[in-house]
Amino acid sequence: MTIHTIKARGISVSLDLTVGHIADMVVESGGRQLKPLHRAPWVDANETLPDNLPEGTVRLSGDFLCAPFSRSDVEEAPLHGWPANSAWDVVESAATDDGRRAVYRLRHKVMGASVDKILTLRDGHPFLYQEHVFSGGHGAISVAHHPMTAMTGGGRLAFSPKRFAATLDDPLEPDPVRGRFMLAYPARSSDLCHFPAAGGGTLDLTEYRMDDRREDFITLVEADHGGPGWTALARQAEDDLVLVLKNPTELPITMLWFSNGGRDYAPWSGRHLGVLGIEDGRAAVGHAASIGDNWLKREGIATAFALGEGQSVSFRHVIGAVPLSGDEPPQAITTADGRMRLAAGDATREVPFDSDFLRIGQPAAS
Numbered sequence: 001m002t003i004h005t006i007k008a009r010g011i012s013v014s015l016d017l018t019v020g021h022i023a024d025m026v027v028e029s030g031g032r033q034l035k036p037l038h039r040a041p042w043v044d045a046n047e048t049l050p051d052n053l054p055e056g057t058v059r060l061s062g063d064f065l066c067a068p069f070s071r072s073d074v075e076e077a078p079l080h081g082w083p084a085n086s087a088w089d090v091v092e093s094a095a096t097d098d099g100r101r102a103v104y105r106l107r108h109k110v111m112g113a114s115v116d117k118i119l120t121l122r123d124g125h126p127f128l129y130q131e132h133v134f135s136g137g138h139g140a141i142s143v144a145h146h147p148m149t150a151m152t153g154g155g156r157l158a159f160s161p162k163r164f165a166a167t168l169d170d171p172l173e174p175d176p177v178r179g180r181f182m183l184a185y186p187a188r189s190s191d192l193c194h195f196p197a198a199g200g201g202t203l204d205l206t207e208y209r210m211d212d213r214r215e216d217f218i219t220l221v222e223a224d225h226g227g228p229g230w231t232a233l234a235r236q237a238e239d240d241l242v243l244v245l246k247n248p249t250e251l252p253i254t255m256l257w258f259s260n261g262g263r264d265y266a267p268w269s270g271r272h273l274g275v276l277g278i279e280d281g282r283a284a285v286g287h288a289a290s291i292g293d294n295w296l297k298r299e300g301i302a303t304a305f306a307l308g309e310g311q312s313v314s315f316r317h318v319i320g321a322v323p324l325s326g327d328e329p330p331q332a333i334t335t336a337d338g339r340m341r342l343a344a345g346d347a348t349r350e351v352p353f354d355s356d357f358l359r360i361g362q363p364a365a366s
Contacts, residue, residue: 004090008099008121013128015104019055020088020117022062027126027321034126036242036321037062038150038275042267049267054078056085057267063147063319065117065132066279067110068287074139075111075287080146082108083115091116099123113137113307125352127243127320134314137307142290144255144281145317147244151274153237157206158329159254160230161223164190165205166295168285171198172262173215179263182214192220205256208233210274215262219255221301222248228358229254231278232329232342241329241342243320246280249364250315252301255279280317305365313365316358322351335360 003023005014016023027034040060042049049058056064056078066080078085083106092103099122106115113134120129134141166188173179182203184196194202195218205218222229229248234241246254257277261270283303284294290303297303305313330342340353 004093004102004104006093006100006102006119006121008125009123011121011126011128013119013121015088015102015117015119016059016061017088017090017104019059019064019085020083020104020106021056021059021064022128025062025128025319029126029323032323034238034240034321034323036149036240036319038148040267041271053267054080054085056080060148063130063145065115066142066144066146066281066283067115067134068142068290069144069279069281069283069285071286071288073286073288074291077108077110082106082110084146088117096120099125109137110134111137111139111141111307113141122352122354125320125354126322127318127353129354129357130317130319131314133312134305134307135312136309138309140291140304140306142281142283142287142304143251143315144279144283145246145251146277146279147319148257148275148277149233149235149242151208151210151235151237151276153235154210154274155208155233155235155276156327156329157208157234158232158331159192159206159220160227160248160333161225162192162254163221163223164188165192165195165218165220167216167218171215172217178265179215180213181216181262182212183216183218208258208260208274208276210260213261214258215260216258217255219253219296221296221299222252222254226361228333228335228360229280230333232333233276233278234324234327234329236327239324241322241324243318243322243333244278244280245318245320245333245358247316247358247360247364249362250359251280251282251317253281253283253296255281282315315364318358325349
């Protein structure tokens, strides 16, 4: 395994070059070290794993690029595609006027396109700024980020405005011998605090409870609000606020993966606890579904980027962490003039933020 680390004042990020997963992210704040990203318990355990696991599951960590998201059923590749399962090379790593920037290139092509990962850190900013660029290629590709965080005491969630939340036709783990789930499938609700539950009644999607053993997957569709799309998680035991931001024009959906002891088979074995995937994407489940007819397209939501020779497509994403102020996540987040403003009740706090990075208000590639 080869780890490449970049640092700026108050933040460091390490990339596992064998699979393109972020192996570690540390934000220094107020004498504390905040670690917002998850690393699967088997990665560093030196244990024997099932032979048929994709390399991305073997090395499951932090955040990674999915291209395509889920099944690779158009071009042969492992689950979530070559960007999540194969080697990246360091193309450039250099200091900038206010931090550090590194460029990595995937050794594999994706639908004939070369893929670059650009990580940027800024001095005093508690954020990782990411951009992925597809150059050339043919056809179309679905994409998603796959950041994962973990909690030991649960947490509370808040989101930018969403049109609705929906589950797929079938749960991830329908066989009770292998796992369990709590949401109803299929189901839909515009009220995130009252989503249909498998056993009747409703569940609150803004609450992550550690005693809810489950493996659930749900898609949130961004509303038209003109600002950044965001997810904020107030982790109670960790006493911090994890922030994930996107441009909704580029990545119009957020997929939540609740993984809390809901799989009993290896390597999960009931020990993958308190994990939440916050997966911003432009995708349906599977490459073929994403470029064909699917339920999101029928709602007017893009599920793939078109590729072409002599063309490039890029999208951006931000992950960060700050100390928790109070017990609840913010009710509103705005970005302007080099600052992020987090509002909760009558209180507002500000942190440094590159307010131009997400290109809000600019047209996205088709």
